[in-house]
Amino acid sequence: VVLLDEVGLAETSPCNPLKVLHSLLEPSYPATVPTVSVIGISNWRLDNSKSSRALLVQRPQFDLDDLVDTAERLLNKRVMVFQRGALKPLAEAYSNYEKYGQSLPNFHGLRDYYALVKRLSLYEMTPKNIQMALARNFGGTENHVKLCKKYFGNVLKMFNNHKSWLYKQIPIEQLIASNLDDSDARHLMVIGKSDSIVNLLTYQLRMRDLDPVVILGSQFPDDRDDYYYSVLRRIMMCVEAGRPLILTDLEIIYGSLYDLWNQNHIVVGSKENVKYFTRVALGAYSNPML
Structure with missing residues (x-):
């Protein structure tokens, strides 16, 4: 097979x-x-x-009950009952935003919703924590104010004694720091038009005694196969050594790291010596990476 x-x-x-x-x-x-x-x-x-040559099995679009049911299974067991009561309004808010509120089609999806639920289950459900969770998992676009007020406004209001929540812009530095200090965070993606983002990330990492490796993509169209493999090998070496990576303008590489971005790891070894492997596509081959 x-x-x-x-x-x-x-x-x-x-x-x-x-x-x-x-x-x-x-x-x-x-x-x-x-x-x-x-x-x-x-x-x-x-x-x-x-x-037409195969048996086609399609998963239908998640409805509201599916979103609530999945969120319940993602929640931390210590989550209080009243927090579970917020799952339906949260699912409704996500469903409406996913259908009608995205300025870029399919920019956000179920992975972001799942990550939002997981983060909310770890902290007290306050408007401030909810806004932080929304900014970290549904950021990246310019309509974040609309996201909080129009689509998730009822959720924020529910945990603010049913009073309207005054939106306050969260500084970029605070969002980056929140991600870097979270051991269970997803990989950080920062979208911008200035090279100063690389300097900002480098500064934040070095403040934590980490030495990041910055890899910039080539702007020459003929840099394909040899360049592609050399960059992938360098990325694999950095990941195996546990060094933070800052990647920019490497669109030809990102597809090869699909399992790495999804944190889809194969766990090998005992509790005292755990090793994590993931697949990296090298042309026609798929190599495990430590």
Whole structure:
């Protein structure tokens, strides 16, 4: 059995690598069954030439009950009952924002909602903590004020003695520090138009006695294969050594680090000597990385 995870990413390639699946998804005469079983997992439907040769199973869009049910299972067991009562308004707010409030389509999604619920379960549900959780998990766009007031305003009001919450802009430095000080945080993405962001991140990391490695993407269009592999090898060495990485303008690399961004790790070893591995795509190959 061949399992193709995120096979939809290959669908967008101009080289059309998935065309080799056509002969594998249907038997060749005189065989009556395929020689290889193929399972593909994708965030979107593949084209008809592949879908018509396979059994298509689609997961429907989450409804409100699904969002509430999933959030309940993500909550910390110590969460108080009244906090659980906020899950439905929270799910309604996310659902409305996801459908009607995004200035960039699909910029935020279920991963951000799950991370929001997890963070809220670790702290007291106050308007200040809720706004911080929203800024960290639903930031990156210029409509954060609208997000807090229009879509999550009822949730903020619920934990402010049913009074309107006065929005206060959270400084960028505070958001970055909150992420770096959180051992369970997701990887930090900072969006900006100035190179000063790299200096700001470097300063914040060095304040914590960390020595970051900054890797800048090449602006030359011919820097492809050799450059691609050399940067990936450097990233792997830094991750194995536990050094913080600051990556910028490396769009050709990010897709190869899909499992790393998702923190999809394979745990090996005992409790005293735990090692984490994740997959890194090197061209046609997938290598484990410590």
